[in-house]
Amino acid sequence: MLNYLWQSMQLDSFFPYRLAVASEAFSRNLTDVYERELGLSREEWRLLFLLANAKSMTSLDLAHRSTLDKVQVSRAAKRLDEKGLIVREISDEDRRIRVYRCTPEGVRQFQHLEPKVQERANRMLDAMSPEDREALEKGISALMKVAKTN
Amino acid sequence: MLNYLWQSMQLDSFFPYRLAVASEAFSRNLTDVYERELGLSREEWRLLFLLANAKSMTSLDLAHRSTLDKVQVSRAAKRLDEKGLIVREISDEDRRIRVYRCTPEGVRQFQHLEPKVQERANRMLDAMSPEDREALEKGISALMKVAKTN
DNA sequence: TCAGCATGGTTTCATCTGCAACGATTTGTT
């Protein structure tokens, strides 16, 4: 059986839009939580997530692991700093580089919020059959390999 | 075997980000084409796509079939109008409603560009195994049902 | 009829975003 992606021109031309819509909808469901409770954007939450699970990270680590570009990291980190959730310091080894750490308050807020975000994600994923979840994970992994921003 | 989505906390917490990244990367590959060649945004291309394959559509049809909201439709249509690719008229039956049509120039440009966009999409999809493509399609369809912006 | 209410489309405003420029720092080359 040939993949039905190819049966109609309409389907695959529209696929990227459906993908974007699904992605946006999923994200939106989660941002609800930390947007409402802490006033954090997606990017800010992402950095907080990474930093809460590490003692410290450099800007390079952050940019790489968050898949945000340097401007996004800079702006999100600035706002987290202003909110007192992280601190930014200049690296001793290379004064161009910043080192970021969670403040105790940042850790506390993260630990408070993380289960709630998790619960939201689970609520959606639980509503899918295991088969569908597996397909989703598999499909997205494959797509990521292929759609790399060359 | 339990779905490995659940094996690590990290993985599913990051799933929405991976989804967003994959979605963005895929889209970017396609926007390249009509962005560079015609200066069209994603939304504009989407409307042009729908209109090129129909004699005319009302704003309601467009909003529904494009999954754009009314503001996005209004702005994209305005720009397409300014570029001479479509025309907007007031409906005779209901003067609140707009009726959109492609101009001959719009049709021409679309027919010129569409194969190139298609080719880009195919290039990525061809790089995936049929099995992966099927999984992707299946997973996204399931996700869309679940993640509806309620 | 006409007074409300609903609907469609546009505009406004405040914010976000991407890109390019910039200053500071480091690295590489001679």
Added chain:
DNA sequence: AACAAATCGTTGCAGATGAAACCATGCTGA
């Protein structure tokens, strides 16, 4: 050492975006 090139982080700016306000039109019920 000294200059050029590369790297990192920030900022300025111009365009995009989302939410709400707004205006015009249509509908409904007294």
